Amino acid sequence: MYRVDITADLNDEDHTGYLWTFLDEARDPAQITPGALVVAGDEDAAAVCQVVDLVPAGDGTIVHLRPLPGLVDDYRALVERALAS
Amino acid sequence: MLGDRIEQRALLRREQPPGRTTLVVRGGRDSIDKLRSHAQRTARAWSLDGVPLLGISVFAVLDMPLEILLRRRFASFRTIYLPTVSHLNERGFELLATGRRPHFTIRLLRADDRELEKLLAVLGPAGPNPQYAKTDGWREEG
Numbered sequence: 516m517y518r519v520d521i522t523a524d525l526n527d528e529d530h531t532g533y534l535w536t537f538l539d540e541a542r543d544p545a546q547i548t549p550g551a552l553v554v555a556g557d558e559d560a561a562a563v564c565q566v567v568d569l570v571p572a573g574d575g576t577i578v579h580l581r582p583l584p585g586l587v588d589d590y591r592a593l594v595e596r597a598l599a600s
Numbered sequence: 601m602l603g604d605r606i607e608q609r610a611l612l613r614r615e616q617p618p619g620r621t622t623l624v625v626r627g628g629r630d631s632i633d634k635l636r637s638h639a640q641r642t643a644r645a646w647s648l649d650g651v652p653l654l655g656i657s658v659f660a661v662l663d664m665p666l667e668i669l670l671r672r673r674f675a676s677f678r679t680i681y682l683p684t685v686s687h688l689n690e691r692g693f694e695l696l697a698t699g700r701r702p703h704f705t706i707r708l709l710r711a712d713d714r715e716l717e718k719l720l721a722v723l724g725p726a727g728p729n730p731q732y733a734k735t736d737g738w739r740e741e742g
Binding site for chain 2: 524525526527528529530532535536537540556557559560561562570571572573574575577582584585586
């Protein structure tokens with residue numbers, strides 16, 4: 516089970532080639548800024564992504580995300596190695 | 601500032617529809633509620649001919665073997681669905697060539713319980729993704 520920063524369908528992709536979702540689906544929209552690293556998806560499938568940009572669309576703001584390689588668990592292991600004393 | 605929905609008609613790829621035996625991939629483990637949520641998200645953002653577009657994202661197995669597509673695009677999913685184009689079409693679902701090839705949107709008309717139950721049945725059982733966690737990069741930048 517994942518606790519994501521922003522809910523998204525990781526299958527979604529638009530004409531930009533990026534994954535997208537809406538800003539108001541973020542737990543803390545203030546964290547969703549271009550260049551930020553976030554975990555996107557849902558409780559079953561999640562990925563570490565970089566925020567590309569935010570674009571007004573429909574009744575909200577679309578967030579484009581660039582999924583990064585690897586699993587969320589891989590990044591946890593990376594950070595644990597890096598911070599090990 | 602609020603914007604208009606993104607009109608898809610002019611953005612649809614002009615290409616031959618995928619063949620009937622083409623496999624279509626969707627990652628995850630869906631439920632009626634999840635499909636409804638995803639379809640409504642699409643309709644918030646996109647329109648087709650001026651009408652909100654209810655739709656669900658899939659990728660067709662085109663231009664590359666299934667194994668490569670799974671590794672590039674679906675490595676975060678433990679499970680996947682693999683219906684065929686003909687299976688979707690025979691149950692009345694239209695595939696729109698949205699986004700970048702090989703992405704498609706399964707168009708829904710109402711996204712009510714009945715239609716979503718039908719879609720879930722057409723997707724079939726979720727099976728294990730043989731390329732889960734085997735990513736060698738999400739995909740090439742387009």
